Amino acid sequence: xxxxxxxxxxxxxxxxxxxxxxxxxxxxxxxxxxxxxxxxxxxxxxxxxxxxxxxxxxxxxxxxxxxxxxxxxxxxxxxxxxxxxxxxxxxxxxxxxxxxxxxxxxxxxxxxxxxxxxxxxxxxxxxxxxxxxxxxxxxxxxxxxxxxxxxxxxxxxxxxxxxxxxxxxxxxxxxxxxxxxxxxxxxxxxxxxxxxxxxxxxxxxxxxxxxxxxxxxxxxxxxxxxxxxxxxxxx
Ligand code: CA
Numbered sequence: 314x315x316x317x318x319x320x321x322x323x324x325x326x327x328x329x330x331x332x333x334x335x336x337x338x339x340x341x342x343x344x345x346x347x348x349x350x351x352x353x354x355x356x357x358x359x360x361x362x363x364x365x366x367x368x369x370x371x372x373x374x375x376x377x378x379x380x381x382x383x384x385x386x387x388x389x390x391x392x393x394x395x396x397x398x399x400x401x402x403x404x405x406x407x408x409x410x411x412x413x414x415x416x417x418x419x420x421x422x423x424x425x426x427x428x429x430x431x432x433x434x435x436x437x438x439x440x441x442x443x444x445x446x447x448x449x450x451x452x453x454x455x456x457x458x459x460x461x462x463x464x465x466x467x468x469x470x471x472x473x474x475x476x477x478x479x480x481x482x483x484x485x486x487x488x489x490x491x492x493x494x495x496x497x498x499x500x501x502x503x504x505x506x507x508x509x510x511x512x513x514x515x516x517x518x519x520x521x522x523x524x525x526x527x528x529x530x531x532x533x534x535x536x537x538x539x540x541x542x543x544x545x546x547x548x
Contacts, residue, residue, distance in 0.1 A: 314339060315414070316544040318522035324501055325534035332499050332539040333358040333407075335366060340414040341376065342541045344427045346499040348473065349396075349405030357392050357407040357475050364388040365411060375415035378484035381422035385409050385474055385482050392475025406473035410441060410497055417548050419495070420486040424472050427539075428503055430511070432494040437512035441483065444472035462504060495543040498525070501536035505529040515542065 319342075323330040331347040331354035345361040347354030365384040372380055388409065396402045408425025421429055426443040442448060446469040447461040456464065474480055494515050502511070506528045518524040521542045529538045 314547055316546060317342075317541065318520060318544075319541040320522045320526055321537065321539040322501075322526045322530070322534070324537050325530060327537055329355055330537045331355050331358055332501070332537040333362045334497075334539050334541060335362050336541065337366060337369065340543075341369065341412070342495075342497055342543060343409065343411040344497045344499055344539050344541060345410075345474075346408040346425065346427050346501075346537070346539070347405065348407065348470075349402065351401050353396075353402045353405035354407070356395070356402060357405040360392050360395065361385070361388040361407045361409050361474055364391055365409075374413075375418070376413040376420060378420045378422055378486050381411045381413060381420060382482045382484050384411065385422050385424060386480070389474045389478075389480045393478065396475060406470075406475040408470070408499070409474045412495060412497060412543075414489055414495075414543070414545070417489050418486055419489045421484065423483045424474050424480055425470055427497070427499045430496040430498075430508075432496070432512060432515050433490070433492070435512075435516060437508055437515070439508070440485070440487075444483075445470050462507070467500075467504065489545055489548065491545055491548055493545045495541075495545075496525075497541040497543075499537060499539040501534075501538035502526070502529050502540055504536060505532040505534065505538070 345358035347358030408427040
């Protein structure tokens with residue numbers, strides 16, 4: 314079992330919170346960051362969460378990365394259909410980062426620029442890669458990671474759930490040890506707070522989720538902020 318801390322905050326600027334998150338006990342977690350006008354972003358992220366939850370509840374555990382990927386593909390088809398049928402929802406989409414921990418193993422599936430991090434032996438590692446325009450620039454060596462964080466085209470995604478028929482889902486699995494800390498979060502955290510500060514909070518704070526959100530708010534809180542922290546204290 315693990316200690317789980319989760320919170321979502323609208324931020325200081327936006328009127329709506331288009332993020333959604335789930336914690337399916339005991340060890341499954343997801344964040345989704347919706348996009349699209351007129352509250353459509355909220356619809357897309359909530360659809361991802363609801364469809365994922367329903368899909369997984371009908372499948373026996375462990376939910377391998379392929380099963381998590383299927384949940385995202387099912388959501389993709391449904392969001393795309395809804396966006397086509399309802400003009401108010403045209404162009405909506407969402408990120409999706411889902412983590413399942415079972416029997417000393419972690420499985421994830423991921424689309425977009427929400428992130429999964431792992432803190433192990435005091436070192437913070439980003440496990441997912443952002444599907445974003447600026448991430449491609451970083452990978453090609455055209456800009457630095459630091460420049461990417463404040464780049465004006467930071468918000469342009471190269472992949473989103475519900476945007477196209479053939480969404481490509483990143484998946485992986487790896488072993489888990491006692492003491493590992495996982496963080497799932499939306500870009501409302503990572504655009505506002507540097508990795509170094511995130512690691513410091515995860516290592517020192519009694520309520521890391523609240524502290525991370527506070528740090529994002531202190532730095533401007535320009536976007537919705539969602540955070541799930543999982544401290545693995547037994548397996
Ligand atoms: Ca966001």
